[in-house]
Amino acid sequence: xxxxxxxxxxxxxxxxxxxxxxxxxxxxxxxxxxxxxxxxxxxxxxxxxxxxxxxxxxxxxxxxxxxxxxxxxxxxxxxxxxxxxxxxxxxxxxxxxxxxxxxxxxxxxxxxxxxxxxxxxxxxxxxxxxxxxxxxxxxxxxxxxxxxxxxxxxxxxxxxxxxxxxxxxxxxxxxxxxxxxxxxxxxxxxxxxxxxxxxxxxxxxxxxxxxxxxxxxxxxxxxxxxxxxxxxxxxxxxxxxxxxxxxxxxxxxxxxxxxxxxxxxxxxxxxxxxxxxxxxxxxxxxxxxxxxxxxxxxxxxxxxxxxxxxxxxxxxxxxxxxxxxxxxxxxxxxxxxxxxxxxxxxxxxxxxxxxxxxxxxxxxxxxxxxxxxxxxxxxxxxxxxxxxxxxxxxxxxxxxxxxxxxxxxxxxxxxxxxxxxxxxxxxxxxxxxxxxxxxxxxxxxxxxxxxxxxxxxxxx
Amino acid sequence: xxxxxxxxxxxxxxxxxxxxxxxxxxxxxxxxxxxxxxxxxxxxxxxxxxxxxxxxxxxxxxxxxxxxxxxxxxxxxxxxxxxxxxxxxxxxxxxxxxxxxxxxxxxxxxxxxxxxxxxxxxxxxxxxxxxxxxxxxxxxxxxxxxxxxxxxxxxxxxxxxxxxxxxxxxxxxxxxxxxxxxxxxxxxxxxxxxxxxxxxxxxxxxxxxxxxxxxxxxxxxxxxxxxxxxxxxxxxxxxxxxxxxxxxxxxxxxxxxxxxxxxxxxxxxxxxxxxxxxxxxxxxxxxxxxxxxxxxxxxxxxxxxxxxxxxxxxxxxxxxxxx
Numbered sequence: 001x002x003x004x005x006x007x008x009x010x011x012x013x014x015x016x017x018x019x020x021x022x023x024x025x026x027x028x029x030x031x032x033x034x035x036x037x038x039x040x041x042x043x044x045x046x047x048x049x050x051x052x053x054x055x056x057x058x059x060x061x062x063x064x065x066x067x068x069x070x071x072x073x074x075x076x077x078x079x080x081x082x083x084x085x086x087x088x089x090x091x092x093x094x095x096x097x098x099x100x101x102x103x104x105x106x107x108x109x110x111x112x113x114x115x116x117x118x119x120x121x122x123x124x125x126x127x128x129x130x131x132x133x134x135x136x137x138x139x140x141x142x143x144x145x146x147x148x149x150x151x152x153x154x155x156x157x158x159x160x161x162x163x164x165x166x167x168x169x170x171x172x173x174x175x176x177x178x179x180x181x182x183x184x185x186x187x188x189x190x191x192x193x194x195x196x197x198x199x200x201x202x203x204x205x206x207x208x209x210x211x212x213x214x215x216x217x218x219x220x221x222x223x224x225x226x227x228x229x230x231x232x233x234x235x236x237x238x239x240x241x242x243x244x245x246x247x248x249x250x251x252x253x254x255x256x257x258x259x260x261x262x263x264x265x266x267x268x269x270x271x272x273x274x275x276x277x278x279x280x281x282x283x284x285x286x287x288x289x290x291x292x293x294x295x296x297x298x299x300x301x302x303x304x305x306x307x308x309x310x311x312x313x314x315x316x317x318x319x320x321x322x323x324x325x326x327x328x329x330x331x332x333x334x335x336x337x338x339x340x341x342x343x344x345x346x347x348x349x350x351x352x353x354x355x356x357x358x359x360x361x362x363x364x365x366x367x368x369x370x371x372x373x374x375x376x377x378x379x380x381x382x383x384x385x386x387x388x389x390x391x392x393x394x395x396x397x398x399x400x401x402x403x404x405x406x407x408x409x410x411x412x413x414x415x416x417x418x419x420x421x422x423x424x425x426x427x428x429x430x431x432x433x434x435x436x437x438x439x440x441x442x443x444x445x446x447x448x449x450x451x452x453x454x455x456x457x458x459x460x
Numbered sequence: 461x462x463x464x465x466x467x468x469x470x471x472x473x474x475x476x477x478x479x480x481x482x483x484x485x486x487x488x489x490x491x492x493x494x495x496x497x498x499x500x501x502x503x504x505x506x507x508x509x510x511x512x513x514x515x516x517x518x519x520x521x522x523x524x525x526x527x528x529x530x531x532x533x534x535x536x537x538x539x540x541x542x543x544x545x546x547x548x549x550x551x552x553x554x555x556x557x558x559x560x561x562x563x564x565x566x567x568x569x570x571x572x573x574x575x576x577x578x579x580x581x582x583x584x585x586x587x588x589x590x591x592x593x594x595x596x597x598x599x600x601x602x603x604x605x606x607x608x609x610x611x612x613x614x615x616x617x618x619x620x621x622x623x624x625x626x627x628x629x630x631x632x633x634x635x636x637x638x639x640x641x642x643x644x645x646x647x648x649x650x651x652x653x654x655x656x657x658x659x660x661x662x663x664x665x666x667x668x669x670x671x672x673x674x675x676x677x678x679x680x681x682x683x684x685x686x687x688x689x690x691x692x693x694x695x696x697x698x699x700x701x702x703x704x705x706x707x708x709x710x711x712x713x714x715x716x717x718x719x720x721x722x723x724x725x726x727x728x729x730x731x732x733x734x735x736x737x738x739x740x741x742x743x744x745x746x747x748x749x750x751x752x753x754x755x756x757x758x759x760x761x762x763x764x765x766x767x768x769x770x771x772x773x774x775x776x777x778x779x780x781x782x783x
Contacts, residue, residue: 391777
């Protein structure tokens, strides 16, 4: 076995999930659904991975292409078959362009956070009669991380995306501009900033502990039995901790070297998500390469990996501000699509924004929801404002289809004004009684879970 | 000369200072001529006289006293200048009879459910629950907006204990029949509603709100199995909702829209048919959700455009809690 591969692999799995505070999650019952009973998409999580865009980080703004790509990324219409029917989109697995460590689909996952992309359910044409799930990777910093796919089978991100859409999820052949937009969107997703790393990917000594520094030294140290190898040989600190190559690390074939940046939030680890922690990953490589690491060495390596894999504010609390910002960004695509009379893009935006607005409206429980009391007028006003926006978006689509571009532009102006301050203000007033409030959220999903709990079928 | 909205005479040759009065008269005549009112030939003749008289260049500024009297009498006879709602008020009474029938069906089903529970007949209880739901869901144009408190008791979501869905959890989720207490409460609430429905006011505006709200709701994602997922009858709910919309529209609004906004009436009729067809599928999973959503929103958009033509406001998609 190639020593270099070993090193790469060492780093490969090094991703320790920080204690993420996901709130109560709710599995689909599956009784009359596309996805099987026991499916967990974690869509009710109150904490969402924070999305950092390269174009915004330095004070700029996302381009039309990036926003269009974000729309497509969140649109079930880009996919086909069961995924589309189940209202899944790219963002279902890659929440905010990151990952979804709780996603679990019976028959397609062997553990939370992995998923079989060649299953019978999503595209019979790609079915390989194996249950061979792969972990859902984060897309942060993807522009630095080619080749693409867990085994690096695609040199081009564009080719990789097309394969995901058409072959893995049975979607129609995507329009070139949609593929371009998806590429632009993914390439704009940055790593979270990690102030613990200095130039060249070295630990910033001012912040580093002794254990982390010892771990860094071990990371660069040649392997005793394969002196040409070290962890750093594959996870190159000067290059996003990757070498852009595939290596055999004893997990069943050649696997692409994964980045260690922000890896604290990318668990589970290894290509199939077999390990939950850096400890397990280090132990794997210790055994594979006869490293003879002491317990202390292993702890030091884990401390180092944890420092490298860190990132600023990895999660943000879901809420009105976050949702409306995303919706406004989506809507901004119409500023160019309407005058261009690009009916395909207009329809895609209207469908995606409409679904987002409807979903947001459901976050403000109606009068039938016994899990919340109070704020009824505020909730009602929030729901009505969001529903009105849905209809205004639909009106745009109808007007553009009929060639009434001025009318569409007028509607867009109204929507833009409403989504700037008035609607967010209404939603903010109602937020204390919404599912964004942890108490209301828990009461709502608690009641739902109690009602739908399969265990209830035998005893209650 | 009359514009399509029935309230303008913009190209009328009348002079500016007399045009305002004539405009008003002609607007009334226009409504009459479209059959919005059940007008006698005398009334029609009267307004025709006025219009002919005022359109004469020579007599533009002078109305004959006899005609003035006729106008006064006619104006006093006409019950309401807001034609649409008056006619619609009559139609709502026809709709009330259907509501009584549907809510009666829900109540009868609930009573049968109680009988089946007492007999420990699980399958029979499930069938009765489904039967009761049909009448209830067909009435949803009315229930959620007019009687929200009872709606909350009868159709609470989510709630593991009471209402239709609490009982559903016991029958279909746990496969048990010990839901007597919840069923008694359901019957009491449905009986209360059934008593109210005979004389509760049914303003057309709020019924139109109810249609629009329900049409919008049908377009919502049911990818999670919908509200009645344990019984697997979310699709039935949607079909009953669509039928309830079709019923309310046909009985209360179709004639008025056809008279005052025929193009939009045709569009609304077609949109409702599309909505009904979209949910007439074998299983919930066969629904084309994006198309259904587009159909539902298109219907609401049409109703919003058409409402002013019959003197109503654009329908609101949420009803005030304390109306």
